[in-house]
Amino acid sequence: MQNFIQAYSWVNIRFLLEGLWVTVEVSVVSIIASFIIGSILGVLRYVKIKYLSAVIGFVVDMVRNLPLILIIFFTYFGLPHLGFKPGILFATILAMTIFESAMLAEIVRSGILAVDYGQMEGARANGMTYVQALWHIIFPQAIKKTIPTIVSQFISLIKDTSLATIIVLPELLNHAQIIYGQNTAYIIPMFVMIALMYFVICYALSVLSRILDKKLA
Amino acid sequence: MIYIVTHYWSELVQGIGYTLLSSVIALVFSTIIGTMFAIFEVLPNKAMRVIGRVYIEIFRNIPLLVIAMFFYVIIPLYVAKIDGFTAGTIGLTIYTSSFIAETVRAGIQSVDPGQMEGARANGMTYWQAMSKIVLPQAFKIIIPPLGNQFINLVKNSSVLAFVAGFDLMYQANSIASLSLDTINSYMVVGVFYLVITLPLSYYMRHLEKRLAN
Numbered sequence: 001m002q003n004f005i006q007a008y009s010w011v012n013i014r015f016l017l018e019g020l021w022v023t024v025e026v027s028v029v030s031i032i033a034s035f036i037i038g039s040i041l042g043v044l045r046y047v048k049i050k051y052l053s054a055v056i057g058f059v060v061d062m063v064r065n066l067p068l069i070l071i072i073f074f075t076y077f078g079l080p081h082l083g084f085k086p087g088i089l090f091a092t093i094l095a096m097t098i099f100e101s102a103m104l105a106e107i108v109r110s111g112i113l114a115v116d117y118g119q120m121e122g123a124r125a126n127g128m129t130y131v132q133a134l135w136h137i138i139f140p141q142a143i144k145k146t147i148p149t150i151v152s153q154f155i156s157l158i159k160d161t162s163l164a165t166i167i168v169l170p171e172l173l174n175h176a177q178i179i180y181g182q183n184t185a186y187i188i189p190m191f192v193m194i195a196l197m198y199f200v201i202c203y204a205l206s207v208l209s210r211i212l213d214k215k216l217a
Numbered sequence: 218m219i220y221i222v223t224h225y226w227s228e229l230v231q232g233i234g235y236t237l238l239s240s241v242i243a244l245v246f247s248t249i250i251g252t253m254f255a256i257f258e259v260l261p262n263k264a265m266r267v268i269g270r271v272y273i274e275i276f277r278n279i280p281l282l283v284i285a286m287f288f289y290v291i292i293p294l295y296v297a298k299i300d301g302f303t304a305g306t307i308g309l310t311i312y313t314s315s316f317i318a319e320t321v322r323a324g325i326q327s328v329d330p331g332q333m334e335g336a337r338a339n340g341m342t343y344w345q346a347m348s349k350i351v352l353p354q355a356f357k358i359i360i361p362p363l364g365n366q367f368i369n370l371v372k373n374s375s376v377l378a379f380v381a382g383f384d385l386m387y388q389a390n391s392i393a394s395l396s397l398d399t400i401n402s403y404m405v406v407g408v409f410y411l412v413i414t415l416p417l418s419y420y421m422r423h424l425e426k427r428l429a430n
Contacts, residue, residue, distance in 0.1 A: 061419075064418070065368065065372070065411055066411065067372040067410060068372070069375045069386055070386060070403060073389070073390070078403055081399055082400065162283060163376075166378075173286070187291065187294065188291065191283065191286075194283060195287075198278065198283065202278035202279075
């Protein structure tokens, strides 16, 4: 018990919160970027443009089936050899965005496929162009249908930011490691605290997605 | 790229072996544990339902790496000397079991409740009905999601690289630092991962489509 009280000194907690802030920062930027890019890729894969859709489909499938850690390594250690040297933060966000965009592209595409084709026909019959129908009628319904899946993908993203500790991004897990590296008695208190922090964020999001899903249904 | 493959063949094969071994062990045990907690969640007993729910929610909402690191650091310190591979696989099993529990629960609930009632009316006990009637039907439905979990396991087993688990990702780093050819080392390892995961993922998509029709 003594360990816990000592481990949770204000200095340590503040240090953890700084790490949490980096985690949140990386997550929010990656979520926004991957939602936009993923939606575009998903739609492009769906609309069947000659060659382009097939290429996008293949690349998306490839990225989805690689471990995220490998992509993080590639952006951080690999890219400098190609003449572009990203910082730790940028390399992490880049890797997360590449990986999550592919995941979201697949979710969005399956959402579009789940929308009744009559919706498209109805929109076209009412004088909308194909692109208008896609943007105003099909896409919103597809997103509505896939909200639980999208949110759970974002929860994965938040959890996966911890992988960036391997390239020493100063995020939550990394800061916890620094603290318990100084004193082994702090190991359990630190793991309990960061598990709690991740849990609160992720669980809150999953509750939110359930509420959203009920409201929109 | 060819140079990396021919030169570091033994490391790559060892890496693939450990990755697959860890994934298979974790799949077997997390299916057992996951099924157990899924059954907890559909039991008539409220206390058991709460236990099932709490287990699933806790381990679904904590990063795999945090769980794996926890076992890697804690077990040798307080319990027994174990290597990184074991600690990582334990973490992988516990993390995945919460996702499998959720899948199995959905499977059980998608089986018509009439099946359970019918079995009970024919004199089976609850456990007989669950294990002989409901679960086999549930597992038939959830084969594709379970397959997708296995693909996730293969990818997620890359956390073993953090705990010196000698998996494919760990080998990627050592090959990259030995050969000084970072890009090609990671590319080769990426291809090795894709050789396992891509065919599986196409097969699961095919299976899903067939089951849907």
